[in-house]
Amino acid sequence: MKILVSDITDEGLDLEFQETFRSEVLSLLSPASVALRVEKIAAEVLVKGEVNTRVELQCSRCLKNFQRDMDVTVNVVYHSVEELKGEERHEIKDDELDMGFYQGDELDVHELVMEQILLNVPMKPLCSEACKGICPTCGADLNVKPCNCERKEVDPRLEVLKKLLDGKE
Numbered sequence: 334m335k336i337l338v339s340d341i342t343d344e345g346l347d348l349e350f351q352e353t354f355r356s357e358v359l360s361l362l363s364p365a366s367v368a369l370r371v372e373k374i375a376a377e378v379l380v381k382g383e384v385n386t387r388v389e390l391q392c393s394r395c396l397k398n399f400q401r402d403m404d405v406t407v408n409v410v411y412h413s414v415e416e417l418k419g420e421e422r423h424e425i426k427d428d429e430l431d432m433g434f435y436q437g438d439e440l441d442v443h444e445l446v447m448e449q450i451l452l453n454v455p456m457k458p459l460c461s462e463a464c465k466g467i468c469p470t471c472g473a474d475l476n477v478k479p480c481n482c483e484r485k486e487v488d489p490r491l492e493v494l495k496k497l498l499d500g501k502e
């Protein structure tokens with residue numbers, strides 16, 4: 334979806350729509366529900382709102398795929414490329430905002446939504462905070478059961494007990 338900057342009235346625009354994506358890096362399990370408020374301030378366009386979707390990620394510890402809901406808050410100010418080339422006048426200054434650029438009269442909302450989702454994908458996704466991952470030695474999934482390589486340290490007192498018990502049999 335694209336919007337024309339000249340179509341944005343003084344009252345601003347409220348947009349609600351669904352977007353689907355094809356991406357090499359991320360698979361969306363459902364179309365993204367998008368609700369955006371678009372306002373124009375001088376040559377800058379302020380976009381705020383919410384993007385909700387469900388994605389499939391790979392756990393960085395156990396390497397299994399898992400699903401997760403994503404609720405992304407959008408806060409972007411778009412500067413006109415032409416404006417920047419010119420007198421570099423910025424009406425909006427806010428560190429909380431992401432920055433984007435539009436060219437001509439066209440603002441690509443589809444791209445905005447995809448960018449915002451990708452920005453919010455964790456660098457090291459975890460299927461669960463408690464995920465034990467895989468054993469670096471044998472590759473066993475430690476969430477399923479612990480492997481033997483983990484037990485390098487055997488309590489010497491248990492060794493003695495084991496010998497005693499073995500001797501009795």
Ligand SMILES: [Zn+2]
Pocket residue numbers: 392393394395396397459460461464465466
């Ligand atoms: Zn995991």
Ligand SMILES: [Zn+2]
Pocket residue numbers: 468469470471472473480481482483
């Ligand atoms: Zn192991």
